[in-house]
Amino acid sequence: MLFFILKDEEVNTFLPWYPAKCIDEARKFYEKRCAAKYRQPQAYAYAICLKSDNFPIGYIKVDMEEHHDFGYGLRKEFWHWGIVSEAGGAVVDQVKRDGLPYITATHDRNNPRSGNVMKNVGMKYQYSYVEQWQPKNIPVIFRMYQLNLDSQEDRVYKKYWETSAVHFIEPNL
Numbered sequence: 001m002l003f004f005i006l007k008d009e010e011v012n013t014f015l016p017w018y019p020a021k022c023i024d025e026a027r028k029f030y031e032k033r034c035a036a037k038y039r040q041p042q043a044y045a046y047a048i049c050l051k052s053d054n055f056p057i058g059y060i061k062v063d064m065e066e067h068h069d070f071g072y073g074l075r076k077e078f079w080h081w082g083i084v085s086e087a088g089g090a091v092v093d094q095v096k097r098d099g100l101p102y103i104t105a106t107h108d109r110n111n112p113r114s115g116n117v118m119k120n121v122g123m124k125y126q127y128s129y130v131e132q133w134q135p136k137n138i139p140v141i142f143r144m145y146q147l148n149l150d151s152q153e154d155r156v157y158k159k160y161w162e163t164s165a166v167h168f169i170e171p172n173l
Contacts, residue, residue, distance in 0.1 A: 001047070001056040002026050002034075005073050014111040015073060016133065040064060044095060048074060048087045060087050062095055062103055067157060070105040072117070079113075085120035092121050096149040103149070104157045109141040115173075118145040125173040126156050129164035143173065 003026035005011055012019045020026045034045055048058035058074035070091070072084050095103060105123060107114035115125070123145035133140040148155050161167045 002030055002059070005058060005075055008076060011073060011076050014108045014114065017135065034059075042098065044091060046087070046091065048072070048083060050078075058084065058087075060084065060091055062091060062100070067159065068095075068100055068103045070103045070118070070121075070123075082120075084117050088117060088121040092147065092149075101148065101150045101152065102146055102155060102157065104144060104146045106142040106144050106160070109143055115143055115145065121147065123147040125170070127161055127167055127169050129160050129168075130166035131160075131164060143170070 003020060003023050006017075006020035006026045006029055009019050017029070020029060043064055044060075044062040046060050047056040048060055049056050057078050058072060060072040061070070063069040063071075070088070072088065074084050092103065103123070105118050107118065109128065119125075124147065126144050126146050128141055128143050130139055130141055132138070142160070144157070144160055146155075146157055
């Protein structure tokens with residue numbers, strides 16, 4: 001099922017890898033990026049499934065690295081149904097119960113619908129920054145969102161700000 005997401009060029013336009021060309025590439029992707037998460041004592045990597053048939057149509061995750069990056073992917077025929085926002089709300093509830101202090105997420109400024117998902121799960125825009133995005137090697141303006149899950153409301157994860165030569169706050173986001 002992951003191959004259906006990874007092979008789609010439109011789905012992968014705003015994801016940090018090239019579309020998979022074959023099932024073997026999807027298998028390698030799974031082994032490199034997903035399987036290890038299931039062996040960690042605490043990790044968040046889930047399939048998004050339809051309630052009607054429990055059929056996987058996407059994925060959602062929160063990394064356990066310092067940034068606690070929240071990310072997702074969904075087959076395009078299920079875009080605009082609110083599915084990722086609903087799944088994201090469930091994941092946010094779980095990581096909060098488990099004591100994660102915050103989560104962050106970034107999206108390409110040219111993909112505002114992804115920002116809408118972040119807002120729908122309670123995340124707040126913090127800042128924008130420019131990065132030479134790899135492996136695609138193109139300059140991208142990313143918007144960084146954050147949700148503090150503990151009492152430290154003013155905490156802002158600044159690593160992207162500090163490592164980017166070009167960073168700024170966009171008004172009215």
